[in-house]
Structures are given as structure tokens and as C-alpha cells.
């Protein structure tokens with residue numbers, strides 16, 4: 264093999280033998296690091312000072328050998344992040360990634376295909392289309408549905424609002440918010456994902472266009488309150504453009520009444536979007552998909568592959584029953600792109616322009632496991648959540664959320680320290696990673712089963728750890744004494 268002409272560039276473009284040695288070495292390093300994550304701490308041990316000191320050695324003037332840099336980087340990540348691949352990571356919806364999705368990332372990084380057009384990457388664009396159709400059908404949308412991969416749920420939700428605004432006023436594309444004689448309004452529950460505020464800002468209708476509809480005592484959007492809110496707004500001369508139902512709220516895994524929300528939306532001529540970023544994975548399970556009853560009435564749906572489908576981040580999906588809406592919304596023409604085909608070219612049907620081949624992550628995962636494999640993955644997580652609820656209830660904890668999904672919000676028994684203090688002590692112990700949220704206006708411990716390698720022993724260890732810091736708090740000793748005296 265001829266060596267590259269410029270010797271300095273070998274750091275960037277090594278010859279094939281050096282590249283191979285580097286890759287093999289990295290493979291071994293990652294194996295060693297990841298296969299031992301469970302023995303280490305779930306929370307980072309590096310503080311901001313030591314991270315800053317480590318970084319101050321980089322002046323980017325002298326060249327550093329790649330081996331040294333890779334050693335340094337893997338060590339940083341072993342100790343400087345929350346370990347989502349730890350079997351006792353019970354945090355937000357960030358998964359331990361599936362092995363096929365990791366393989367996909369490696370392949371995609373090596374070939375680096377450009378998915379802006381089908382002309383440049385026909386096979387990659389076709390793979391994504393096939394997959395989007397399969398997921399849309401599985402979600403109950405019509406055969407001729409459209410959609411694409413996104414950087415995550417936020418981009419998919421942003422896409423939904425742009426489509427809804429264009430649907431409400433064809434002049435929106437040209438005139439923006441000025442297209443509306445009456446102020447446009449978007450409805451989502453007070454427990455919805457509040458990226459909706461940023462999204463309303465980005466589309467130019469402003470944060471005040473988001474109406475946060477109250478939830479019932481169970482944390483689901485109150486359909487009656489939704490109907491009333493639309494009525495009140497229309498009476499005041501506003502224009503309801505979109506109703507968002509959340510299928511799996513971020514805090515507590517609650518599913519809004521999808522059918523009732525769809526009816527309210529469609530009666531008012533508004534777009535109905537289902538944000539199933541996390542909970543959408545229930546479509547995999549024949550036993551559980553009924554929980555999403557009504558999703559098939561959606562004009563559009565958000566499902567994140569990087570949540571319960573456990574691909575690497577960031578990987579979301581936007582799906583819509585309206586075949587032409589994306590082409591109408593994102594059309595643009597230039598002389599320098601090799602093609603302009605709204606039926607095929609992602610750059611004229613989506614927010615992004617240059618585009619990574621994200622879909623391969625889910626394509627390989629779904630092809631390797633099948634819907635049944637994913638059904639087991641989802642059902643396993645829910646069974647562990649049920650076990651966690653039973654264990655905590657037996658010890659006097661109160662389960663706050665009646666979720667059918669794999670997230671548990673719990674309040675400790677009377678006499679235990681405050682939720683925030685228990686969570687802080689558990690995280691500091693390194694045994695598990697959990698978080699605090701509020702549900703029904705009260706602080707609760709939030710625990711989500713997100714890792715496909717989490718086993719019943721891990722859940723039992725979490726329960727023991729919670730009890731240890733609940734009954735014998737490290738930092739709350741004084742509070743406890745005061746409590747006893749009172």
C-alpha cells in the first residue's frame with residue numbers, strides 16, 4: 264500500500280496496517296472497560312476541578328500519539344460520566360445500547376455515507392424507508408405513511424409542530440406566524456416534555472402559545488379540561504393548531520387518554536400528535552400494545568429509537584399518516600444538490616440537510632431480535648419494575664404512579680429522611696443511580712429500568728441500598744434525632 268504523501272497527515276489518515284492495530288487495540292480496551300462497569304460506581308468520581316486539570320494539559324500545539332489519547336479518553340469516560348451501561352443505572356431513559364446498534368455506528372463511521380439524498384446513498388435511504396414503514400405500520404398508522412429518523416424526540420416533536428402549523432395555514436411556510444389572523448395555540452399536559460416550550464419558541468409562535476392542560480390525579484391529561492381549554496381559546500379568538508398526547512410521561516410513565524384527546528383535537532380541526540418517545544416501544548409487545556390504544560388516530564407520532572429501543576444516541580423517529588406533508592413543509596431547491604426528489608431525498612422532507620445514517624442502528628437491532636425479541640426486552644423491564652414496586656410496598660414505601668410501564672415513583676415511609684437526601688446518598692454510594700422528580704406536587708424517588716442487562720438481583724440491591732440510606736442516613740442523623748424528640 265502506498266503511504267500518504269504528507270507524513271504529518273498519518274495521524275489523521277494512518278496506513279491500513281496501523282489503522283487495523285489501532286482498531287483492534289480500541290476493541291480490547293472497550294471490552295475491558297465495559298465488562299467491568301458493573302463492579303465500579305454508577306456515578307462519576309471525577310469532579311469539575313480534576314476534569315479541568317486534565318484538560319489544561321491540551322494546548323493542541325504538539326501532536327500526541329493516538330494510543331495515548333485513546334487510553335486517556337477511555338479512562339475519562341470510565342470515571343467521568345454517569346454509567347448508563349451499569350446494570351444499576353435506574354435513571355432517565357438513556358439506555359445501555361444494543362450491540363447491533365453499536366455495530367451500526369462503527370460501520371456508519373467507517374463508510375460515512377451522506378443521507379441528504381438518495382442519489383448519494385441509495386441503499387441507506389432505502390433501508391431507512393423500509394424501517395420507518397415497518398414501525399409506522401406496527402404503530403397502527405396507514406400503509407402509505409411517511410417519516411424519517413431524527414436526532415431525537417425533540418427534533419421529531421419540532422417536526423410535528425411545523426407540519427401542524429403548515430396544515431393549519433398553507434401560508435405559514437412563507438409568512439411564518441404572521442400567517443395566522445388568530446394566535447395559534449398548542450396543547451399538551453402539564454406533565455408533558457417541556458421541550459414543547461423551546462419548540463414553540465423555535466417555530467416563531469412563542470412559548471406563550473403552549474397551553475399546559477392539567478392532569479388528573481393519576482398524571483394523565485384531563486380530557487375534559489382539554490376540551491374546555493380549546494373552547495375557551497376559540498371563544499377568545501385563538502386558533503388551536505395541535506393537541507399533543509404524551510404516551511409515557513418522562514417523570515412517571517403515564518399515558519394520556521389517546522382516544523379522547525384525538526377526538527377533541529379532530530373536532531376542533533387541530534392536528535393530533537402522540538409523543539411516544541419512550542413509551543412507543545410498547546408497540547413491540549402484543550400483550551402490551553393495547554396500552555397505546557388510540558395511537559392509530561394520530562396525525563403524527565414521535566418514537567425515539569434511543570430510548571426503549573435502546574439504540575445508541577441520538578436516534579429518534581417522526582412518523583406521519585399524511586404522505587405529502589413532509590414534502591410540502593421542507594421543500595427547497597438548489598443547483599448544487601445531485602437530485603431533488605421529495606419522494607426519496609431526505610433533505611427536502613426533513614429538518615436536517617447533511618444527515619448521518621442513523622436508521623441502521625434500529626435496522627440491525629430489529630432485524631437481529633425481531634419484534635418478539637424487543638417484546639421480551641420491554642416485558643422484562645416491566646416485570647422488574649413490578650418486582651421493585653412489590654419490594655418497596657412491602658417495606659412501607661408508597662408507590663405514587665400507577666404506570667403500566669417500567670418507571671417507578673416512590674415515597675419513603677414516614678420517619679425516613681427527605682427524598683432528595685435519600686437520592687443523594689444512594690447516588691454518592693455508587694451502588695445505583697436514581698433521581699428525584701415531582702409527581703402530584705410531591706417529591707418522589709424516580710427509578711426506571713432502562714438497561715437490558717439489569718437483573719432481579721440488581722433491583723434487590725437497589726431496594727437494600729434505599730433502605731440503608733432511608734433508615735440509617737449518613738447526612739441526616741441530626742434530622743432523625745430531632746424527629747424522634749418531636
Ligand SMILES: *Cc1c(COP(=O)(O)O)cnc(C)c1O
Nearest residue numbers: 415416417456513538540541567
Ligand atoms: C425524551 C423525551 C422527549 C425528548 O426527546 P430527546 O430524544 O431527548 O430529544 C420528548 N418527549 C418525551 C415523552 C420524552 O420521553
